[in-house]
Every structure is written in structure tokens, then in C-alpha cells.
Amino acid sequence: MKNAREQIVDLLVLLEREKGYVQLVLKEELRGVDSKDKGFVTEIVYGTLKYRLKLDYVINQFSKTSVHKMKPFIRQLLRMSVYQLISLDKVPASAVINEAVKLTKKRGFINLSGFVNGVLRTIDRQKESLTYPNRQEKPLTYLSVIYSIPEWIIQEWLKDYSFEEVEAICEAMNERARVAIRINTLCTTKEEVQKILLKEGIQTEEGTFLEEALYLKKSEDIQRLPSYQAGKWTVQDESAMLVAHVVNPQPGERILDMCSAPGGKSLHLAALMKNQGEIISSDIYPHKVELIRQNAERMQATIVHPTLQDGTLLEEKFIESFDRVLLDAPCSGLGILKRKPDIRYNKTKEDLGAIANIQRQLAQKAACYLKAGGVLVYSTCTISKSENEEMAHWIEQSLGLEKLNIVDTIPKSLRAFIKEGNRLQILPTMADTDGFFIAAFKKRG
Incomplete structure (x- = not known):
């Protein structure tokens, strides 16, 4: 029986191998999973994917083996664990490291358990003093690593926008995406939908530009809501x-x-x-x-x-x-x-x-x-x-x-x-x- 962290690693391995779309893969793989675990898995998978370049940069500073030369399971295990260590305060470091070592052994990589333990413990000890590329000396590498966006994309944007504009774009791209919905004015009103959603346990905020838009404060399993299935609204930015x-x-x-x-x-x-x-x-x-x-x-x-x-x-x-x-x-x-x-x-x-x-x-x-x-x-x-x-x-x-x-x-x-x-x-x-x-x-x- 897989626990949540093992499922995360397997999902990351699958996504890297098949270059699948994360939304579709998660939707398929998380059918029937408890909502609490589903939220944790989704957060870690998205975070690890989003910050992959930054995570690899950190890991490579403390590992004698390059991330890209590691076995797929170990590579994704380290990425997932380092993401939790440097980005999520709510998960105790000891739990992250101990679970990583247990998973290494469980999946038959007993000889690598010491390596995984050593790399993660060292990163945890030094996470407050990690070094990254210098913004002035290596601006392209800086943007790529800090915001985990490949250099070729940064270069494309720098052709069209100033460095400051590109950095602001990169920062915006790494913010958590809000879930916007559009009211179906063929059969309802925004006021009615707000009342229905509140009864379904979903709070909303007004749209920024358009009268038919709302933002949801909770976005898990929303397609299972009766109001969605009844066509009262649809998800659309x-x-x-x-x-x-x-x-x-x-x-x-x-x-x-x-x-x-x-x-x-x-x-x-x-x-x-x-x-x-x-x-x-x-x-x-x-x-x-x-x-x-x-x-x-x-x-x-x-x-x-x-x-x-x-x-x-x-x-x-x-x-x-x-x-x-x-x-x-x-x-x-x-x-x-x-x-x-x-x-x-x-x-x-x-x-x-x-x-x-x-x-x-x-x-x-x-x-x-x-x-x-x-x-x-x-x-x-x-x-x-x-x-x-x-x-x-x-x-x-x-x-x-x-x-x-x-x-x-x-x-x-x-x-x-x-x-x-x-x-x-x-x-x-x-x-x-x-x-x-x-x-x-x-x-x-």
C-alpha cells in the first residue's frame, strides 16, 4: 500500500517519463483518494514541478552525483523532499527526511539510503545560507534558477521586455493560480450562484474585470459540486x-x-x-x-x-x-x-x-x-x-x-x-x- 509521499514520487516519475499533462495525470491517478491526502499530493506535485530547476540547483551543490545522472525514483524523491524542506514550514524536516529514507529502502535502493539521508540532512542544516546565481553577474542564470524557468524562455522574453518586466513576469508565473469561474447567464444569475456555492461550502470573491466572473476560495473537487454538474457555472480564467x-x-x-x-x-x-x-x-x-x-x-x-x-x-x-x-x-x-x-x-x-x-x-x-x-x-x-x-x-x-x-x-x-x-x-x-x-x-x- 502506497502512502502519500510514495504516490507523489511515482507521479513525478511518470510525468517526467511520459511528459504528460499534470492536471490530467493527477485527475486520473487521484480517483478515490482521501481529500486530505489529495490536497497534500497535489500541492507537493505542483510545487516540485514548478520549482524543478531551483531544486536541482540546490541538490547539485550537495550531491557528488548530478541530479540528471540519478535513478529516476531517487531523483524525484530528492526533489520532492527538498521542496518540502525549503518551501513548506508546516512539514517537520525530520519527518521529510525519515520518510525519504524509508521510501528509499522500501523501493529496493538500500545501498542509497545513506546517500539520500546525507544529502537531505546537509541541505536542511544549510538551507538558511543556500547560495544562488548572482543577479548582477549572471542575470539570465539568476532568473532561470530563482524562478525555475528554462533559460530559452527567459531569453525569448528579454527580446520583448525589459529585465525588470521579465523578472516581474517570472514572479507572477510562480504565484498560486486563483480559480476563476464564469456564471452561466443562460440559466442563472451571479447572486444565485453565490448563494448556492455558499451552501455547498464554497466562499467566493468578485471578479476583477467582468460581471459574470467569480473567484473561488476553495478549489478542491469543485467539478463534483452539484451546481457545477447542473451547468450553473464553469471554470474559466x-x-x-x-x-x-x-x-x-x-x-x-x-x-x-x-x-x-x-x-x-x-x-x-x-x-x-x-x-x-x-x-x-x-x-x-x-x-x-x-x-x-x-x-x-x-x-x-x-x-x-x-x-x-x-x-x-x-x-x-x-x-x-x-x-x-x-x-x-x-x-x-x-x-x-x-x-x-x-x-x-x-x-x-x-x-x-x-x-x-x-x-x-x-x-x-x-x-x-x-x-x-x-x-x-x-x-x-x-x-x-x-x-x-x-x-x-x-x-x-x-x-x-x-x-x-x-x-x-x-x-x-x-x-x-x-x-x-x-x-x-x-x-x-x-x-x-x-x-x-x-x-x-x-x-x-
Whole structure:
């Protein structure tokens, strides 16, 4: 029988080996686990993943064997244990070290138990005097180690932002992600949802920008709540909610949501349209199309029609048939690192070039599908200018579209950040949301 710490190590080994998405792996592996243990496992897994580079830097100062040359189980055991030693005051150091030694022996690494014990005890004794790269002498290494973000990502950001801005972004990316929800205005009100959630044991806070947004103070097992299952609300970051407002859909219109899964923006569009009109929500993967269908059914979005389609291939029947097209494009995801810490290790610099090529193919098709005078909204959950600003310029210059002013669709507190009237880069430093980019264009009549 595994205890919580053994399960954590096995999960970390699995995630590193298969490069899986931590949210999906945890959801699957923690089925039936006691809620108290589930919370502990989730916190340690996320923390260890998020601070992996910093943990490795610390371990390598006290281990003769490099972290990357260790056996996978020992490597993850040390990372998990060091995370607890230097980041969690509520766990006694003696318990962390003793449990690590016990697990080493239990899993057949008896000859390494002394090594594990020695490294952890030394780090515990010296944790108040640990040294890190110097900010002035090695600024790139400093940012990478302190905030556990690979150097190539830091370099990309330094092309677009000042050192101080990048450090603020890094700090924001390592804060605990708040859970935002969007009220389903098709069937309820915010006041009703607040009352229901309170009865379900969940306290809420008001949204920062939008009337339909709330923040939950407790975020464990929320999808099991009756109000969620009844479609009263859905989980969605406020930065993502802004997209549907920029699309500005009108009741009765025909809209295409390319790359739609899991369907959150389509469902928001349906709510803004009061379920009047038609929304084609497409995706390339059958299981994701099914997920859109399930979410639309739960949220009572009857005008959402999930469709299996490869967005990079021209669909003849779509040509010039939509009033508005939303292209929430595949991207590096570097704007949501605090929500999905595994992204920082599963993406490479080479991925950016391939992603940009796909984004251009999708945008070309999107422009073809618009009626004369139709609106294209391009969005990503990243903060890289190569995927955002540069892509917006390319869309305007190459696809025969013109800028569409978005000022009236953006909350007043964010209007100062709009550039050239038609695009907005939301940084995680602005209001504790995900990093997001939105740009709007109009097809010439």
C-alpha cells in the first residue's frame, strides 16, 4: 500500500517519463483518494514541478552525483523532499527526511539510503545560507534558477521586455493560480450562484474585470459540486473570458470557433447570444469534439454544434459563410505557466517556429470563412511577441483584413494597454490573471 509521499514520487516519475499533462495525470491517478491526502499530493506535485530547476540547483551543490545522472525514483524523491524542506514550514524536516529514507529502502535502493539521508540532512542544516546565481553577474542564470524557468524562455522574453518586466513576469508565473469561474447567464444569475456555492461550502470573491466572473476560495473537487454538474457555472480564467466580449457576438449570427476544445469560449459566446443563432465549434480530435458536446449539454448551450475538422485544411462549405470567426490559436502556452507548470519543461525553442507556421495556416483559412464585413478575433494564451504582435501584423498585411477597434469591448481598467486600437496583451502582472493576447480584424466589404 502506497502512502502519500510514495504516490507523489511515482507521479513525478511518470510525468517526467511520459511528459504528460499534470492536471490530467493527477485527475486520473487521484480517483478515490482521501481529500486530505489529495490536497497534500497535489500541492507537493505542483510545487516540485514548478520549482524543478531551483531544486536541482540546490541538490547539485550537495550531491557528488548530478541530479540528471540519478535513478529516476531517487531523483524525484530528492526533489520532492527538498521542496518540502525549503518551501513548506508546516512539514517537520525530520519527518521529510525519515520518510525519504524509508521510501528509499522500501523501493529496493538500500545501498542509497545513506546517500539520500546525507544529502537531505546537509541541505536542511544549510538551507538558511543556500547560495544562488548572482543577479548582477549572471542575470539570465539568476532568473532561470530563482524562478525555475528554462533559460530559452527567459531569453525569448528579454527580446520583448525589459529585465525588470521579465523578472516581474517570472514572479507572477510562480504565484498560486486563483480559480476563476464564469456564471452561466443562460440559466442563472451571479447572486444565485453565490448563494448556492455558499451552501455547498464554497466562499467566493468578485471578479476583477467582468460581471459574470467569480473567484473561488476553495478549489478542491469543485467539478463534483452539484451546481457545477447542473451547468450553473464553469471554470474559466478572466483573461480568457475577455475573448468572447471582444468577439462581440450578436443574437442570430453565425459564428465559427476554430480550435474550440474544450469549448469554454463557444459556451461564453452562446451565453452572450442568448442561445440565438449558430456556433460551429470545431476541433481536430474526436475525443475533444466529444468534450465540447458534453460541456455544451451541461451548460445548456443549444446553439453550439461540435464539429470534427482540421482547421489547417480548407472547408469549402465554410467559405464566406460566417459573421464572425474566433481563432483561439494553438500556441506555446507560456502565459499560463503558473496554472500548468509542466509547460515550461515540455516546450522547446524549436516548437515556436512550428507553432507560428500552424497559426498562419489557421489564420488564412479563418479569413476565407468570413463574410464581407465579418470579424476575425485572434487570441492566444501566451506572451511571446512572435506568436502575438508579429502574427497580428502578418494577418493585417497578408490576409487583406483591417484593424477593428476593440476599446468598447474591453473593461476600462485595461483600456490603457490596448495597442493600435485593435489588440491587447494581458500580462500576468496586470491583475493576477493568465497571460493572454487578443487582436480583432474586419474583412473589407
